[in-house]
Amino acid sequence: MLPMHQSKLFTRTRWRLSAWYAAIIGALLSLSGLAFYEMLAQAHWHALHLELESLSGTLHDGLEPILMRPGQLEPEVKQLLPELCLANEDCLKQTEPLARHILGKAQRHGYYVRFLDPSGHIIATVGWQPKGLPFQTQAQDWQTLKDDRGQRYHQISLLLKTKSNTAWGYMQVGRSLSAYDDYLAMTRLVLLIGLPAALVLTSGASWWLAGLAMRPIYQSYQKIQQFTADAAHELRTPLAATQATIESVLEAETLSESEARKTLCAVERQNNRLTQLVQDLLLLSRMDRQEIMPKQQPCCLKTLVYDVVDEFEGLAIASELQLSLEIQVQQSLFVWGDEEQLYRLVANLVTNAIQYTPKGGTVALLLHQSDHHAVIQVKDTGIGIPAPEHSQIFERFYRVDSNRARITGGSGLGLAIAMAIAHAHQGTIQVQSQLGQGSTFTVKLPVTAGNP
Ligand code: ADP
DSSP, X not given: OOOGGGOHXXXXXXXXXXXXXXXXXXXXXXXXXXXXXXXXXXXHHHHHHHHHHHHHHHHHHHHGGGOOSTTOOOHHHHHHOTTEEETTSOOTTOOOOGGGSTTHHHHTTTEEEEEEOTTSOEEEEESOOOTTOOOOOOSOOEEEEEOTTOOEEEEEEEEEEOTTSOEEEEEEEEEEOHHHHHHHHHHHHHXXXXXXHHHHHHHHHHHHHHHHHHHHHHHHHHHHHHHHHHHHHHHHHHHHHHHHHHHHHXXXXXXXXXXXXXXXXXXXXXXXXXXXXXXXXXXXXXXXXXXXXOOOEEEEHHHHHHHHHHHHHHHHXXXXXXXXXXXXXXXXXXXXXXXXXXXXXXXXXXXXXXXXXXXXXXXXXXXXXXXXXXXXXXXXXXXXXXXXXXXXXXSTTOOSSHHHHHHHTOOSOHHHHHHXXXXXXXOEEEEEEETTTEEEEEEEEEBOSSOO
């Protein structure tokens, strides 16, 4: 049988499956990355906004009570803002430490303050000022502006009023967005490198996962293929034999009555074999599809094993074997199930034991109880089964030695049927065997609580 990677159909399906996996996970990753980026940007923007709002609010509340004349800064403002630089002053040499006054903390983060008269002319500034930033006083109080180097600033413009409630002019408080922009650019870079790398890893993982998911499907597919080939092979043998018999008769010029009878007997034999094979296959497929559920009736196992021994005594004698029965329970032993099927199970095991035990050997059928299980054992002193094949003999059409089994007329379905019946009755079937020493098949079935 071909390994999975050599099967074109499965390789193509695996590619398709992993491409879908990778595409879906890739799309989800990209969406999550985008959502993460948006959330991060929003959270930072919000914090920045709040900080600016609180700073401008504090300044506004501190300044308004000391402003008297529109467009004029009273000397008290200088006390509140020591870094205040009037429009006509050269303030480059002012080096007063900023930490002590109201803008100290904010200044370190690239904040600036500007005062404008009602017509928009600059009156004074505080501390560091971005170069080439336009002066605009619009009704809109929040603005995002660019200086002549393209750096972005976020700014709030507030209308200041004098103590007598007339318009004084504007105060603009802003801050540089360069740290914010750098941070977002770095996040974008991480996402741009991280996402393709994650996609490559996802594709590899998808390929591996698709292989993992398809392995059991491939195994069942192989089993079905094997089963079809085996079934065809089994059906071909009796058909070929019948064909050969018919051809040899047709070639003969005359046919005596005894020859005709012999031919018909041979054809009938092959036909019986075919019928049995087809019936066994049908039974197995129906049990697989659970079309035949075992009848739920109490079955007395003591009666059942007596009947089996009765039926096979003749065959055992003809095969020059000793067939014995040992019942190790006093009371009657009942299991729920289908008597006909259970009989078939035990009969299949006894048939095999007789078939695979040479002349002079013994076959023993034992019945006893262990805990809540009835135990039926079929022991023989036959040819035995090699250890590596103990589990395989329960597979359909499996034979340890096909030539030998074909002589016995077996199709390789007997143990598969026995196993299916045991499972349908919630039971188990096991084998212990040594080559040349003999085999023991043990069937365990749950007993019914109390006699029916
Ligand atoms: P078959 O119809 O060929 O007997 P089974 O499914 O009943 O098919 O058994 C599968 C194979 O297991 C047989 O071909 C045989 O090689 C092996 N086998 C089964 N029972 C015995 C036994 N009691 N002793 C030795 N070999 C056995």
